[in-house]
Amino acid sequence: MKLSNELKAFEERLGHRFKRPDLLVRAVTHSSISSATRPDNQRLEFLGDRVLGLVMSEALLAADTDAAEGQLAPRFNALVRKETCADVARQIDLGAVLKLGRSEMMSGGRRKEALLGDAMEAVIAAVYKDAGFGVAQKLVLRLWGDRIATVKADARDAKTSLQEWAQARGQKPPKYVQISRSGPDHAPVFTIEVQLESGEMAQATAGSKRQAEQTAAQSLLQTLGA
Incomplete structure (x- = not known):
């Protein structure tokens, strides 16, 4: 060949x-x-x-x-x-x-x-x-x-780091909420919002739920200065 x-x-x-x-x-x-x-x-x-x-x-x-x-x-x-x-x-x-x-x-x-x-x-x-x-x-x-x-x-992904940040402050684990899902079945786009018990939140959009959650967690960590 x-x-x-x-x-x-x-x-x-x-x-x-x-x-x-x-x-x-x-x-x-x-x-x-x-x-x-x-x-x-x-x-x-x-x-x-x-x-x-x-x-x-x-x-x-x-x-x-x-x-x-x-x-x-x-x-x-x-x-x-x-x-x-x-x-x-x-x-x-x-x-x-x-x-x-x-x-x-x-x-x-x-x-x-x-x-x-x-x-x-x-x-x-x-x-x-x-x-x-x-x-x-x-x-x-x-x-x-x-x-x-x-x-x-x-080594620690953003979701793990955010959870540890919340637990260190006596908060419940972060909550991830799907805000929207768009696009065809073979190419979906997800918007996820991560929410902390103390009220802070951030959103991210990606082609998979996992990536959107990771990106949202990273965005919130940056906002928190963590």
Whole structure:
């Protein structure tokens, strides 16, 4: 199989040339365009999630030999969560080479966080199957870069930090209320409001409830100076 010029350029951005180009093609094929002769990337995504997890587990243990499991777990979650994978995907412009169905293309699929994060995991699995764990590990560590070294500061997500802020002041946990939901089923947009018992609140809009909640919590934390 010969790769298109776009995928060859992506190989350069990724930093890995595939001996089995079919693996890369599959890794960038979304279920919205898959067929009996064109398998999608979901199975690779499943594998890539596990490869990424092992790479990050080893990296965190090596980076801090004294950290307890309770300290390592939130750091691990910060490094492997979908938002981080999507951020790395944007770094190498993975969205530009995704193979999508018409509906996904029309709804901005190349920019969707969940779709990018899934595809990044699939690409990791493709590299693993193409060249083995050692090569995949080096690639992941290079692409994630200083995120590993700085993860201590990013280990607690905004919702966790806001809940701890409220509890430290004797308040009930923050309440998240869905204000609105718009857009088609395949590309919904949610507006979420986070409310504190003491009256402070903030709103955010995103393509998933989880992201809207996180963004709202972050906005409120900034308002509180926390």
